[in-house]
Amino acid sequence: MPDAASETSFRPLGAILGWVFPGLGHIASGNAKRGIMAMAGVLILFFGGLLVGGVDCVDRTEDRLWFFGQACCGPIAFAADKVNEMQLKSGDAAPLIETASYPGQPKVFVSPFKGIAHANEFGTLFVFLAGLLNICVLLDAAVRPPSSDGRSSGRRAVDGGAA
């Protein structure tokens, strides 16, 4: 039986895998069911945010502070930012339109698909929350003992069965 020190040791690989894709750290360490549950929660927030606000709510240059939190979702956040840049900001998805600018300043063009007001606010918040929660998930993946779900202190362990 492993001692308490080894059970609570920090495994960086779990955290790295958890950042690569939400829940992957748990799945790789044998806690697949827990990883899938965590993945479901984080991805509901992430894709829910993109559905509400569009990819414009992940913007590395215009919303840099928000992006610090959103980037904790891993490569999918960077992919969403890239899609925003390639589809919306470049004008590929829809021709850019000119917006008001200060006198003497260069003209400003934006995509008509750019999110504003509540849609942008909630989309940004959803993806940000997904990133923050993924920090909890990947830290848990780093310290949770491998294949420990079946030997938890819950009912199943008391009953003598394994998950």
Add this chain to the structure above:
Amino acid sequence: MTLAWTPFLQPAPGVQHWWWMLVVPMALGVSMAYKAVRTKDLADWPRDVLRMTLQILAAVVGIALGLYVLVILVLPLLPAE
């Protein structure tokens, strides 16, 4: 009328009118991820998620009611000067 909507590229239509309903999927997503980490026995996960979701919603509704009472009922009672 929504003639065309490209999901994930364009913001969802109608959000300006029902934005306050978004607290429900937000509470659900937060609860699902948090309880996946905190629940000891995974068999309890659905029940824990439901409970935490309802707790978040109750807290938000409570804050809304408190602010309503404060802003609409209490503050007008204060003297103007």
